Amino acid sequence: MIRTQISLDPKEYALARREAKSLGISVAEFVRRAIRDQLPANGGSAPGAPSGAWMRYAGFVETGNPRSSASVDEIVYGSKD
Amino acid sequence: MARRTEAQAESYVDTSAFIAFLDRSDSYHALYRRLFAHPPRLVTSGLVVAEGHGWFLRRYDFNRALQFLNFLGELPGLVIEPFGQEAIDPARRLLSKFSDQPLTLADAHGLVVMGQRRIRVCWSTDRHLGLMGVALAR
Numbered sequence A: 001m002i003r004t005q006i007s008l009d010p011k012e013y014a015l016a017r018r019e020a021k022s023l024g025i026s027v028a029e030f031v032r033r034a035i036r037d038q039l040p041a042n043g044g045s046a047p048g049a050p051s052g053a054w055m056r057y058a059g060f061v062e063t064g065n066p067r068s069s070a071s072v073d074e075i076v077y078g079s080k081d
Numbered sequence B: 001m002a003r004r005t006e007a008q009a010e011s012y013v014d015t016s017a018f019i020a021f022l023d024r025s026d027s028y029h030a031l032y033r034r035l036f037a038h039p040p041r042l043v044t045s046g047l048v049v050a051e052g053h054g055w056f057l058r059r060y061d062f063n064r065a066l067q068f069l070n071f072l073g074e075l076p077g078l079v080i081e082p083f084g085q086e087a088i089d090p091a092r093r094l095l096s097k098f099s100d101q102p103l104t105l106a107d108a109h110g111l112v113v114m115g116q117r118r119i120r121v122c123w124s125t126d127r128h129l130g131l132m133g134v135a136l137a138r
Helices: A010-023 A027-038 A053-057 A068-077 B002-008 B015-022 B029-037 B046-059 B062-074 B085-097 B105-117
Strands: B010-013 B041-045 B079-081 B121-123
Touching: A010 A027, A053 B029, A053 B062, A068 B015, A068 B046, B010 B105, B015 B029, B015 B046, B015 B062, B041 B046, B041 B105, B046 B062, B046 B079, B046 B105, B085 B105
Parallel strands: B010 B041, B010 B121, B041 B079
Antiparallel strands: none
8 A cells, every 4th residue: 555645624534534433444444435436447557446347337326315225115116115 | 065155155136235336325335336346246136127227217217227237237247036937926925924014026036035045145225135134235
């Protein structure tokens, strides 16, 4: 791994720390994941980067609903879980 | 024994896991992005395929629904268990057994498939898929 230093807005740092804690990971790991999420799925020449063609579909829609996967029945069958 | 070893390497995928991966707004998106990046052998139901396709048709349009099928086609080694005549009885029994739960036929078929293939891990954000004691990735 390459060691680097970044500066964060205090509010964003607090939010990142809270989110990392809820996921049970370090802030550093949280930041690494955020970076991975923003990088092109196949872009990488980075070692270990996923190169499968199917990964280009990751997040190809954006419903704006954080409970999207939990409300599939509601959308498909018109009933609430 | 060979069958058991094979089963241990398989994970069942529910509609919710596909949606969590494909919808960047979903709170489980990061988790499923990681899981799908290096997938084990994945198994799903033909009914899940229909549900997912229906979700995209309802939420978006024909083209997005087609993209969902394209994605499934590119997912390496995905096994799609058909829902045929022989699946009706076991699925019906499960629906009766868990009649107090809002299980869909796709859920019930998923539980049947997991039982038959001895799959111990289910990729799902839906707690109902854990009814038979498999570990949910959520």
